[in-house]
Amino acid sequence: MTSPAARVALDLTSDLPVAGLEDFYRDLHRHPELSYREHRTAVRLAARLSAAGFETAEGIGRTGVVGLLRNGEGPTVLLRADMDALPVEERTGLPYASTVPGVMHACGHDLHITWLAGAAEALAAGRDAWSGTLLMVGQPAEESGGGAAAMVADGLYDRFPRPDVLLGQHVVPGPVGGIAHVPGLIMSATTDVEIVVHGRGGHGSRPETTVDPVVTAAFLVTRLQTVVSRELAPREQAVLTVGRIEAGTAANVIPATARISLNLRTQSGSVRDRMVTAIRRMAAGECLAAGCPREPEVTVGGTFPMTVNDAGTDHRVAAAHREVFGADAVFDPGPAMGSEDFSRLAVDGLPYSYWFVTSTPPALWDAAPGDDVLRRSESVPSNHSPLFAPDPATVPTGVRTLVSGALSFLSVA
Structure with missing residues (x-):
């Protein structure tokens, strides 16, 4: 039996403007910006949040963006996307490759921003189906490790409501459409x-x-x-x-x-x-x-810091993802050796769930050597590679993971 939150999530994301979101993603990919220089990116994200009905503020933690949508009584849910690119010379050959010499969205943060914008628009358009407060955070300088702490130090939770739960996600290699959840330690x-x-x-x-x-x-x-x-x-x-x-x-x-x-x-x-x-x-x-x-x-x-999911929070989000995407789409790969600063937003022990969305184009994945997911994942371009190119087909996937994750905590009518 599908839960009310999962039914609402499927309904709110059944008619996503996929073409427009993919265009937004490609535009962000063409114009990458390094840590604390995400000025154009912040303007683009803030404009979409404002158009969706969010109260929007820029310049939080230097170049961070916050969108606030109050929608009656209920929990406050924070959704976060990082915005910065890397000092990497792109070699993907994509028609929408970086136009900035020596700078590339080699870690997929352009996709993260697109997911956040799409989720904000879907949830705002369907606000009759839920109540609570949404806090959308476009975070600067994840790659340099200071962006989350900078936003908190700049009064993130003094100027905006303190969240009850934080949700975040990251694109990684793997067959398109997989969602990796680890209750507990997920990143080193x-x-x-x-x-x-x-x-x-x-x-x-x-x-x-x-x-x-x-x-x-x-x-x-x-x-x-x-x-x-x-x-x-x-x-x-x-x-x-x-x-x-x-x-x-x-x-x-x-x-x-x-x-x-x-x-x-x-x-x-x-x-x-x-x-x-x-x-x-x-x-x-x-x-x-x-x-x-x-x-x-x-x-x-x-x-x-380490990224350590609150087990109960992560189980709740993973359950929502199984309902929306099917049980086979959700898996537990164990802790990764990669690192994140997302947990610095979780001040004073705020609970959070952080997960991965897999994104390797099918043709590339099918051609990769190896008999299992782990071996193939080691053979295809990964985050920080000049060849890293997530499949735009993951745009609706990442929007739905955020929407369904948020609705598993918001009050659903």
């Missing part, structure tokens, strides 16, 4: 670490007069690979990536310093702390062995 924490190795520079022809920080950094990069493989138990999921090494200005000059940038992915605070401790120890040991004139500088930088 991330931590950036910078290491500066101090040597003694000199002429490339006289290495004996120097302490070469490049060689020391190379040894350290190799040593760091044992942090996960030899210092953590197999059950303790973690990733350590050396994403950048910088040193030197010329081939015949041994530099005085070398810089290493690391990124950690962890699923518990204790594992993160042990990894940082090991990094400090290994850096100090390699520099001591090399005879460096001073100890290395190890700086813990930016972080993203």
Whole structure:
């Protein structure tokens, strides 16, 4: 038996303006904007929210957008979409590819904004069928990790109603139309670490007069690979990536310093702390062995929190999605090593549900090697790839997931 909320969701999304939403998506994709520079994107989203009947405000947390729709007594539900693009040169060859050199919506945030706009329009048009309050949030700077906190610090919950529940979603690779729910931990924490190795520079022809920080950094990069493989138990999921090494200005000059940038992915605070401790120890040991004139500088930088769904909230949304899309469409892939700042909107323990929507074009998915979803997902372009191109067929899917998720909490007539 279909619940009243699911019936209303199907009714409100039965006649979506799919062509218009796809055009909106393609326009956003052509005009990507980096973190805190989402000015055009914010204007475009705010215009659609206003036209749908929302009270709209811009410039929240620098470039964030909020749309508010009060519709009688009932819960307050927050729906969020992130807006920023990445410094990636697009290589999809799409007719609507980025027109901004070196910038691309390589993580699908343009699709997220489209989903949010479509859901806002559908729910506003069908407001006779439900009551409560909707809070639509277009969040800046997810990729840099500061946007959610910036909106909260700028008075998001002082200037607008405090939500009873928060809902968010993200596009990922996989056969079009799948919806991934994990009750509990769904995304990992991330931590950036910078290491500066101090040597003694000199002429490339006289290495004996120097302490070469490049060689020391190379040894350290190799040593760091044992942090996960030899210092953590197999059950303790973690990733350590050396994403950048910088040193030197010329081939015949041994530099005085070398810089290493690391990124950690962890699923518990204790594992993160042990990894940082090991990094400090290994850096100090390699520099001591090399005879460096001073100890290395190890700086813990930016972080993203873990994303941990409230189990009851996520079960409720997943149940609505099963009713709307069918039981086979909803699955549990387990926690991902990716990271998000969505949970920073959930101040003081506000409950939330965050899920994934799969989006690989059928022809590409069918041609991918592998016998299972996991193997195929590793073979097709993924988020942050210059080839990442979600199928526009997921536009109505993402609108319906938000609409049905919201209606599972709003008061339905």
